Amino acid sequence: MGKPSTSPVPGLPGGSSDGDAVSLHTQPGDRVFDDDVPELQSDDLPPLYSDIEADINTNAPLLPALHNPTYILDTLNDAANYHTVDANHGAEFLINRRLDKDPGLLERQIQLSATKPPRPSIRILGTHSQTVQEKGKSEKKPITDFDVVLELTPYLFSDPTRGVSWTKLRTVEDNEKTRRGTVLRKRAPGVKRDLEITNPKPTLAEWCHRYCANHAGVKSFALARQMVGFDEERMKQKLEALVRGTNYRGKVTITFPVRDSCIVVYNDSKVNKWRLTPWVIWLCYLSFLWLLTWPFLFLRTKKFEVAVAEWPFSVQEANGNKRYVSMSEDHIYNLWGRAISRAVLDKRQGTLDQEDLIASQTAPAEPFGTALEGAPRFLREGISAITAVNRQLGWGGDSW
Helix, strand or coil: CCCCCCCCCCCCCCCCCCCCEEECCCCCCCCCCCCCCCCCCCCCCCCCHHHHCCCCCCCCCCCCCCCCCCCCCHHHCCCCCEEEECCCCCCEEEECHHHHHCHHHHHHHHHHHHCCCCEEEEEEEEEEEEEEEECCEEEEEEEEEEEEEEECHHHHCCECCCCECCCEEEECCCCCCECEEECCCECCCCCCCCCCCCCCCCCHHHHHHHHHHCCCCCEEEEEEEEEECCCHHHHHHHHHHHHHCCCECCEEEEECCEECCEEEEECCCHHHHHHCCHHHHHHHHHCCCHHHHHHHHHHHCEEEEEEEEEEECEEECCCCCEEECCCCHHHHHHHHHHHHHHHHHCCCEEECCHHHHHHHHHCCCCCCCCCCCCCCHHHHHHHHHHHHHHHHHCECCCEC
């Protein structure tokens, strides 16, 4: 297929994919927030957010406006196109025979897919063990006390209304271990960990040409979407201290799951269509054929995992300071801390939204406020009394 052209791709943000990275959005008027956030005691709730951060644009929506919810090129919207999304994790899978033969079309599809943000979030899970009697035997069962999720996607945009971010589309470095049209992860040929490479790494256009020129019967080209520059450990420590501040005695698990983290382009083959067909998948699970099909697919598929769309939460400047796209970790903690504390005490299970945020900043903290709306006064006061005692004596511990 020869050497690919490096001319800009018209009609897509970022233009050409040449070089180390491609910026997919412009950044006019990007704002910078410093780390000057009040230090909070671990057993205190954060202050009302309006008291500490008046310069944040409160008129901006909490969720970005997604102008193209499918992120599939219009030229691929035909009867031969196969596009499915995993309901659990949001991973996308695309099959179109034109992408197997046209490297320029594949490159434009990857560039467009990179403009779709990942959906990172914080999940705060509280559980304890409870001993129950079943059929004359004592058995411990896990009990979920609360399961609260906070989405971080809005804070990857400096201007959510226009979709402005600091996104960059890059290809993998030569010394990174990944699949380069191979079954196993490996570095670029001839590259060792401690050696410096002087040759330029392949661009996205070159990788697309290599994929289309590959004659493997089963192959795939994947784009990974990642949030970078977020201090998970700092946020984890602050949130765990916040939960423990309610005198919760159960097990606290804080994780950072990510939805919509990748799109995988498969070549047009019967094997790839079968692997994405729901009834075929269930047949393999129920008949235990997966014991044969999984090794077959793993060893047969030649994978190109060479494109990465990085969505910075922050960037490190040359002087060592951090610049944030919208808010720092401390800003987000101060913004949502009261809402998270109320959700924990209410034993909520679900994702926090704008209503929770508004209520935490304006309404008095009343446990189970939504559930008890319109309930008699004596019932509300009884619930408040129980919650107050729980905060004093502890709650959510294992029961025997």
